[in-house]
Amino acid sequence: MNGKVTLENMSVHFGNNHAVKNVSMDFAAHSVTAIIGPSGCGKSTLLRSLNRMHDLVPSAKVSGTILVDGKNLYDRSIDPVAIRRKIGMVFQKPNPFPAMSIYDNVVAGYKLNSRMNRAVADEIVETCLKRVALWDEVKDRLKSSAMDLSGGQQQRLCIARTIAVQPEVILMDEPCSALDPIATLKIEELIEELKERFTIIIVTHNMQQAARVSDSTAFMYMGELVENGATKKIFTTPEKKQTEDYITGRFG
Template sequence: MADPLRPHSFAPPVPAGPAAAGVAPDASAAASAAFAIKNFSLWYGNHQALHDVTIDIPARQVTAIIGPSGCGKSTFLRALNRMHELTPGVRIAGDLRLYGDNLYAADVDPTLVRRRVGMVFQKSNPFPTMSIAENVLCGLRLNGVTDQQLLRARLEDSLRMAALWDEVKDHLFRPGTSLSGGQQQRLCIARAIAVRPEVLLLDEPCSALDPIATAKVEELIHELKSKYTIVIVTHNMQQAARVSDRTAFFYMGKLVEYAETRTIFMNPSNPQTEAYVSGRFG
């Protein structure tokens, strides 16, 4: 079934292949960049929050963004889908591309950017007046999808991908807020992936969850990376080490070091990175 939300003004996502069927992506797919970012800077008024960030984020892998509070992690994450659009005084410089498309080009609609780049926030935020089902489907409905067969299929598929279907299938019309904290966060993930983005951004998705709920979300991240490029901001060093393929360390708005996660934690090349991951500051 064709995806009614796929914007024609953008390049298609990475073609479906073994990874889409749940098999690990091949080396060429893993090596391809989803985001290509060069000399990207961002200011809030006179305050420069990001300084000349250059980074390629690979497709269908998990990239963790780490660093102390106030270092620019969340600012960088939100820049990836233009979430700063309505903040007064924000300006940017540099180049930020998704599969070759300049996301900040003057003729690009930010709404289309956010269809391609979904986001889950630190605090789970199911819409309180909506049922579990309507929370998942609201993005599709807002974009004009009325095909009931498609909506039913997308509801079940999204909840299954979020590892939530078996827990909620018998009470889909209860409020989304009736779920536990961990279930609510997975519901928000289901809502984000229902519109079939190419990228999933996760901003401290487990910070308010207990260890059991955190383990379920981390397991879900491992499963979703066969279909989605995932970028996660986390303060939790152990979590970054567990879930990510590559890790970027930010400090004072600058990208200090970026490498495979094992390298960052076992053999970093920058003394600042070593001091941070070893707990000597942060």
């Protein structure tokens, strides 16, 4: 099986700490894959190695193979800066740039890199804000600070910012953990829509969320991949005892 992103024997070490252990799995294109597991199980670490965010941590070492479209992500010829445009990321807490307006946040990925055509920028802002269903709420105050938005709006803005650079894969690291239930619901609906265009990998500790939004689910425990497969199957007839214990709430 060839997915959009393929892991082969992938491990992450922080110094002597073996945080992700020999994980092999596929992430299918145009689908939502959820990674679940108790906190500290390595799921966020795994996610962050998929767009080379660990490059900034000197003690972090990624080994094994990560293939994106069949190319090794950690190959010498790959520019980590370029790859992050192809593989976008949405973070746990909404993190819009505080010194920028709503408008500038959406086109931040471009603006920080080059001067851009005003008309093109306007287009991008409108399209992306519409895609995240934020346009109607903010179209009259695009120049005001992104910090004036509510938490849920900020997170949708961050998603707009991510899709504005036209990634192929979007990584989401517990994107709803700082949000209230209504804002969470909106993000979940958005994820459902986005998968038509993007490959989405979402880390969550909320099992209901995984069940609601994902097509397939991977369960991790103590740095190891315990089980992965179709979400329906994982949540109804898991093969491993550990998975069953976790999803029925017996631990974690």
